[in-house]
Amino acid sequence: MTLSSLTKSPLMPSELTSTMKWVCLGYPFLRCGETFAKYAIYISWPVRNWMPMSIYGAGKLNNSLPWFKKVAISGKQKIDPQGIRRRMTILSAKLLKVFDQMYDVRVQQRKGKGFVTTSDVLDTHNIIEDKTVELNRRETIHFFFCQSRVRRNDREGKAGTGIRHCSLAVLGSCHQRNPRMHPPVPLLLPRRAGADAEIRGFTLPEGAQVLVNAWAIGRDPSIWEMPHCFIPERFLGSEIDVKGRDFELIPFGGGRRICPGLSLVLRMLHLMLGSLINCFDWKLEGGVKPETMNVEEKFGIALEKAKPLRAIAIPVPV
């Protein structure tokens, strides 16, 4: 089976090229009697590029080893080898409790004299102390919960520290291409090989789950000069963009599963980042310098900064 026949598989991105790097997990190796040595090919990528950074999400063993998943779904006993489900349940409960308390506070405030509506989400959800209140409460709190998850997905260290006077073109390069180094979704949506394939000497068996490591591609020294340096100008005059045509830069994925929010994101980021840079001067807290700022990442389904960025916004006098 050749690379070109693999690309015809409905489960693979049709524009697959050899510049793509692969991590392959979840191949039921017992099924075809592969040796461990061969299987090791599939785990070597994640061990190097992914395992140290994973906490939850894409790094679940249950997702990677089909046998595990089967047991977890069919059996009554829920297997949670890394304690991920347990930790997520605890954290979700904590977050719901926070929202629950906020809701209580607002109910009390609304009962008080002189309460002025703020037209915020709690108010527009029209809290009423009657028998429907429990439903309203649950809906509102879960609405917050979803919102905070979306926010976490989109969170990315893109403060305009030190680039207030950059041109619009450089700004475009910053927000469109910054995800090269810090793609918010480091491993794209999982794909499954529809047929056996041979890629650069590696055998990709039918049924293997394939995770494209956009994070590693964006830092590959064979593709990028000085891959660890943030040089927005490197894209000035360059044809490369994030729209899924250039496989060396695929923070939004590619093919039929490409992020449908792409156009919205590009417009909104330009507007938001431009406004933030235009309206404020930015300083880092505690004498931290941009050159020494901690840019380490914490990996999961969505990439986060290991240490949150604490920036001080100083309004620019009009």
Ligand code: HEM
């Ligand atoms: C900086 C912001 C964002 C980044 C970096 C991002 C990145 C991604 C990536 C990498 C994928 C997987 C694509 C693939 O595997 O080929 C994806 C999927 C998706 N994104 Fe986004 N995304 C962002 C914002 C948004 C927004 C604002 C929306 C909605 C308005 C959105 C909706 C989706 C949906 C629905 C999918 C799943 C598509 C599918 O299953 O076929 N994303 N995104």
